[in-house]
Amino acid sequence: MNQPKDKPPIGPTEPGDLPLVKAPDSIWMSIEATLDAKPEPRRIGMFRWQWVAASLAVIGVLAWYAMRPKAPAWRVSTLEGSPSVTKIKVGDWLQTDASSRARITVGDIGTVDVEPNTRVRLVAASPTEHRLTLARGEISATVSAPPRLFLVDTPASTAVDLGCAYKIKTDESGDGVLRVTSGWVSLEWKGRESLVPAGADCRTRSRTGPGTPYFADAPKALQEALAAFDFRGGGPDALGTVLNQARVRDTLTLWHLLSRVDPADRVRVFNRMVDLVPLPSGVSREKALQLDPATLKSWREELAWKW
Amino acid sequence: MEMVRIAAFAVTLLSCAWGADFSLAIGNPVAVARPNGVVKKDIGFAVRGENCADIAKIQVTGTAEGVVDGARRSVPLRVIAGETAGTFAISHDWPQQARGS
Numbered sequence: 001m002n003q004p005k006d007k008p009p010i011g012p013t014e015p016g017d018l019p020l021v022k023a024p025d026s027i028w029m030s031i032e033a034t035l036d037a038k039p040e041p042r043r044i045g046m047f048r049w050q051w052v053a054a055s056l057a058v059i060g061v062l063a064w065y066a067m068r069p070k071a072p073a074w075r076v077s078t079l080e081g082s083p084s085v086t087k088i089k090v091g092d093w094l095q096t097d098a099s100s101r102a103r104i105t106v107g108d109i110g111t112v113d114v115e116p117n118t119r120v121r122l123v124a125a126s127p128t129e130h131r132l133t134l135a136r137g138e139i140s141a142t143v144s145a146p147p148r149l150f151l152v153d154t155p156a157s158t159a160v161d162l163g164c165a166y167k168i169k170t171d172e173s174g175d176g177v178l179r180v181t182s183g184w185v186s187l188e189w190k191g192r193e194s195l196v197p198a199g200a201d202c203r204t205r206s207r208t209g210p211g212t213p214y215f216a217d218a219p220k221a222l223q224e225a226l227a228a229f230d231f232r233g234g235g236p237d238a239l240g241t242v243l244n245q246a247r248v249r250d251t252l253t254l255w256h257l258l259s260r261v262d263p264a265d266r267v268r269v270f271n272r273m274v275d276l277v278p279l280p281s282g283v284s285r286e287k288a289l290q291l292d293p294a295t296l297k298s299w300r301e302e303l304a305w306k307w
Numbered sequence: 308m309e310m311v312r313i314a315a316f317a318v319t320l321l322s323c324a325w326g327a328d329f330s331l332a333i334g335n336p337v338a339v340a341r342p343n344g345v346v347k348k349d350i351g352f353a354v355r356g357e358n359c360a361d362i363a364k365i366q367v368t369g370t371a372e373g374v375v376d377g378a379r380r381s382v383p384l385r386v387i388a389g390e391t392a393g394t395f396a397i398s399h400d401w402p403q404q405a406r407g408s
Contacts, residue, residue: 163340182336184337197335197337198335198336301338301391305353305355306334307337
């Protein structure tokens, strides 16, 4: 039985015997409709929420920029000559020439006068640390603040303000001197500390740091011998001169030397101190010679009444 | 030009059980303006009562007496208790140009 030609065969068929069947018109119409249709434009822009997010981000950046913490800056005023800056920010250097002097207002805790031929840099100006670097030259600081808030680094020391007024000068190698006019300054360098009260000076030297403090009115011979002991290896001879020349208030110097001399010389220093000012009650010889910190502190506080 | 001359100052002990050896020591301001202490600036001098039976009860007042343009002038001084009982910081409240005698 023959099958109509426009109908697919029924039952198994040998390969090559499949008849051609014309596609229905509905299929062609569907294809043509699809080809004629204009492609829908692809959405390449942002959705509305993306615009909102981007706008908020821009607003946020602008708000941060407007309200960002300002870089700390201290005011600079001219005392003499013509320093070219009116303020100094963290990281800035201030340099005076031979005929210029300037005053830096240190936040709200004091002032620093910058003398001629001086180079200073503002290192920190935070609520917990006000710090300058004195590369060379001389500054005068007057500060009223909690201890250890204001610090000045030099090439051979750090002057730590303990509530005071002072002058400090140095050259670029670190050779210099500190003079305290009010209160106390702690001069520190690599674990070495010199406590300098009002009326006293303390030298600094490169590679050595702070020397031993001495009162500015101390005998010249004492001052020279002390410099030899501190910086030129003066040894027992220089120490002997210091001890011989010491007055009552020079126990400031001897108190510092107690912990700086060789153990063999410590008794010499101790005995000279006791010759000048009797050992106060509560301070034992043994503990003092052992450099017991509490004993030395108590002794220093008592000696300060003689300074 | 104003002539200022502080001739003397007086420190009065208001309360102390006086002993036979009682004394009043006057010292450098650094004696009370200690490192890391609370008393710091503008101290003229330090005062300490000694040999007092109850040193914690010492009370101190101070007045600077001087002559300004020929007229007597009294300047009350602020007295600040030190960290140690019986010690006081006397503030430098008299004119800077004053000279004692």
